[in-house]
Amino acid sequence: MPAAPSVRRLTRHEWRHYRELRLRALADSPSAFATTLAEAQAREDADWLRQASSGAESPSEIALVAEADSRLIGLAWSRIDSTATDRALLYQMWVDPSFRGLGTGRSLLAAVVRWATGMSARQIILSVTCGNTPATRLYRSAGFEPVGHPEPLRPGSDLLVQPMQLVLGAA
Numbered sequence: 001m002p003a004a005p006s007v008r009r010l011t012r013h014e015w016r017h018y019r020e021l022r023l024r025a026l027a028d029s030p031s032a033f034a035t036t037l038a039e040a041q042a043r044e045d046a047d048w049l050r051q052a053s054s055g056a057e058s059p060s061e062i063a064l065v066a067e068a069d070s071r072l073i074g075l076a077w078s079r080i081d082s083t084a085t086d087r088a089l090l091y092q093m094w095v096d097p098s099f100r101g102l103g104t105g106r107s108l109l110a111a112v113v114r115w116a117t118g119m120s121a122r123q124i125i126l127s128v129t130c131g132n133t134p135a136t137r138l139y140r141s142a143g144f145e146p147v148g149h150p151e152p153l154r155p156g157s158d159l160l161v162q163p164m165q166l167v168l169g170a171a
Contacts, residue, residue: 005073005104007111010063014072015045015052018063021072025094032094032129034154060119064111066095066104073099076108080119088116090126093135105138113142113168122168127161129153139164 010018026037055063055077066074077092090112095104116124128135130150143166150160 004102005066005068005099005107007064007066007074007107010052010056010065012049012053012056014056014065015049017072018052018055018065018075019043019048021065021075021094022092024096025075025092028097029094031153031159032132032135033092036154062112062115063092064108064115066099066108068099074104074108076112078112078115078124080116080121081125086120086122088112088119088121088124090124093126100134105135106142109138109142113166117168124166124168125163126165127151127163130160130162136162139166142166 023037023040026033026035026040030037052063055061058079060082061077061079064076064078065072073096075092075094076090078088078090081087081089093105093108095108112124124144125147126139126144128139144164145166146162147165148163150162153159153161
């Protein structure tokens with residue numbers, strides 16, 4: 001059985017580990033993300049460093065990683081919506097398949113909720129691929145509810161994502 005993961009903020013110096021984690025996520029679950037594996041693989045190192053630095057150091061966004069046995073096995077990225085500062089957006093949520101169903105996703109979500117609450121957010125918004133029942137079950141069990149109508153995953157995609165929200169203080 002894998003070791004219980006811990007959740008922490010990514011550091012800027014881990015940008016290469018973040019890149020590897022993100023590429024694993026995109027390869028494992030291509031229908032869960034707006035970014036494609038090919039798009040991510042084409043990014044320059046400077047872009048990865050810049051993104052990791054932002055998630056590690058920005059006061060208005062956070063990159064969280066789950067770690068087990070010194071290996072990154074999960075990711076959740078959240079930021080405060082610049083158009084509505086009482087709203088946090090959650091994206092890049094992913095857990096390594098060998099750690100699914102063991103509470104890693106719940107731990108990442110709980111850390112996002114704590115961070116968003118500390119940022120005075122009143123709600124967290126995410127989108128989940130329609131038909132992605134394990135992810136949908138995870139979000140619903142954490143108190144997220146569908147809002148609005150499904151939208152295309154990315155331009156030209158037949159896949160749809162359902163926006164969901166968690167009203168903080170109500171769950």
